[in-house]
Structure formats: C-alpha cells, structure tokens
Amino acid sequence: MISEVFIKRPITAIVISLLLVLIGTIVLTTLPISQYPNIAPPTVTVSGTYTGADAETVEQTVTTPIESQINGTPGMKYLSSNSTSDGRSAITVTFDVGTNIDIAALDVQNRVGIAEPALPEAVRRLGVTTKKANNDILMVLGLYSPNGTYDQKFISNYVNLYVKDALLRIPGVGDVQAFGQPFSMRVWLDANKLARLNITPTEVSTAIAEQNSRIPGGTVGGPPQNSNQTFEFSVILDGDLN
Incomplete structure (x- = not known):
C-alpha cells in the first residue's frame, strides 16, 4: 500500500509534502482571480434614514414596508434587517451563489421603488439607497493631523470630499463608510416661545429648508433684451445658509 511506503519512509513523505506546498x-x-470559484453568496444592501425616529418606529414605517416588497425577489436566499435608535434602517438581501449581482441589484431596486410611496416623507x-455591497468590513483606515493643525470635523469633511470618492472608484469596493462627523447644524427649540408665537416645529424646519435652498438669479442683459446688448451678467444669489 502507498500509505505503508510513507509510514516507513517519513523523510520521503516530508520532502514530497514540502514540494507540494x-x-x-x-x-x-x-x-x-477571475477563475476562483464564488464561495461567498452575493448580497445587496438597502439603507434609509428616518431622522429623529426611534428603532421601533423605523422598524414599523421603513424596514417592514421595504421588506414586504423585497421578499420573493428571484434568486433570493434570505434577508436580514437592522433598525437602530438613531433612525437608520439597513436591509441585507442575500442571494444564491452564482446569481448575477447586477441583475439582483436591479430587481431589488425595482421592488424598493414600489415600496417608496408607503414610506414617510422624511x-x-x-x-x-441600494448598493451591491457586503456588510463585512474589509479594511479600516484612520486619518489624523500629525501636528494637530486640523480638527476632527475638518478631516472628516476632507474625507467625504476627496478620499471617499477615490476609494469608491477602486475595482471591487462596494461601499465606503466614513465614521467622522460631517458639517451640520443642530437647532434647539424653545417650547415656550413656540407656544407664545403659535409656531410648530414643522414650520421652523420648513423655514430653515427655504433658507438652505439654491435658486437661480437669472441674467442681466440676456434675452429678450436688445440684440445690440454688449455684456451679459449672471446674478448669483446667496443660499445654503450662506
């Protein structure tokens, strides 16, 4: 037997093993790499945010309506969801091994579009968003200012403007999540003043949104002005809470 040969000659067995390795x-x-077999099943991630809502509200108003439409997508193996207390909803749809991920993402996107009218306006x-990405973290990168020249908000904004897009263009990268704090504004409302002025929080939010909109200012000297007009000036208005 071949096994007896290797048992009686351990040195020969070790040499052959090393050669094989x-x-x-x-x-x-x-x-x-393209010829490697597909071991991990393809996944599609659907995410949305309901600002100010708790986990139970997100589950009932966002996650459940989307899940009911996604369920039964061709090739779907199973799905899992997560609703957090900060208003985020994440649904991961796992498909059978060998499923075309592009077609699967398109099918999921179409079903999400059917569920969107039932979602809250916010x-x-x-x-x-629907992305062809796996939730498993492949790599974690940390950016910092060696001399403390820039603070955390500046670095986070720099990552969102320049670094994130560059990483997304790398072949094989499905998604990039920045954990820093982007520039934003938080408004605290005085309930007593709101009651005195008979103003609701929705009206305050609408007023802020109107101040944060960009509208065209038009041109001076453009059509239908006289064709002999020499100069034409574009009017730029302040916007985005500027």
Missing part, C-alpha cells in the same frame, strides 16, 4: 504556493500567485426626501 511549494508548487501550490507558486501556482497560487499566478492563477487569475425618508423619501433623504433617499433610499
């Missing part, structure tokens, strides 16, 4: 390592570095305004 060496040959396998050399071949592994030359094989194209969720539709922020948008519901």
Whole structure:
C-alpha cells in the first residue's frame, strides 16, 4: 500500500509534502482571480434614514414596508434587517451563489421603488439607497493631523470630499463608510416661545429648508433684451445658509 511506503519512509513523505506546498504556493500567485470559484453568496444592501425616529418606529414605517416588497425577489436566499435608535434602517438581501449581482441589484431596486410611496416623507426626501455591497468590513483606515493643525470635523469633511470618492472608484469596493462627523447644524427649540408665537416645529424646519435652498438669479442683459446688448451678467444669489 502507498500509505505503508510513507509510514516507513517519513523523510520521503516530508520532502514530497514540502514540494507540494511549494508548487501550490507558486501556482497560487499566478492563477487569475477571475477563475476562483464564488464561495461567498452575493448580497445587496438597502439603507434609509428616518431622522429623529426611534428603532421601533423605523422598524414599523421603513424596514417592514421595504421588506414586504423585497421578499420573493428571484434568486433570493434570505434577508436580514437592522433598525437602530438613531433612525437608520439597513436591509441585507442575500442571494444564491452564482446569481448575477447586477441583475439582483436591479430587481431589488425595482421592488424598493414600489415600496417608496408607503414610506414617510422624511425618508423619501433623504433617499433610499441600494448598493451591491457586503456588510463585512474589509479594511479600516484612520486619518489624523500629525501636528494637530486640523480638527476632527475638518478631516472628516476632507474625507467625504476627496478620499471617499477615490476609494469608491477602486475595482471591487462596494461601499465606503466614513465614521467622522460631517458639517451640520443642530437647532434647539424653545417650547415656550413656540407656544407664545403659535409656531410648530414643522414650520421652523420648513423655514430653515427655504433658507438652505439654491435658486437661480437669472441674467442681466440676456434675452429678450436688445440684440445690440454688449455684456451679459449672471446674478448669483446667496443660499445654503450662506
């Protein structure tokens, strides 16, 4: 028997084993990745945000309506969801191994579009995103200012403007999440003053949104002015809480 040969000659068995490992390592570095078998099932992630809502409200008004439409997508194996207390909803749809991820993402996106009319206005305004990405974290990068020249908000804004888009363009990267704090504004309301002025929080939010909009200012000297007009000036208005 072959096994008896290796048992009686351990040195020969060790040499053959080392040769097999060496040959396998050399071949592994030359094989194209595209020919590797697909082991992990493809996943599509659907996410949305309901600002100010608790986890139960997000579950009932955002996650459940989307899940009811996504359920039954062709090739779907199972789905999992997570609703957090900060208003975020994340649904991960896992498909069978070998499923075309592009077609699967399109099918999920179409079903999310059917569920969008049933979602709250605040969720539709922020948008519901569908991405071909796995929730598993591949790499964590940390950016900092060596001499403390820039604070955390500046670095976070720099990452969102320049670094994040560059990473998303790398082949194979499905999503990039920045954990820093982007520039934003928080408004505290005085309930007594609101009651005195007979103003609701919705009216305050609407007024802030109107001040944060960009509207066109038009042109001076443009059509239908006289064709002999020499100069034409564009009017730029302040906006975005500027």
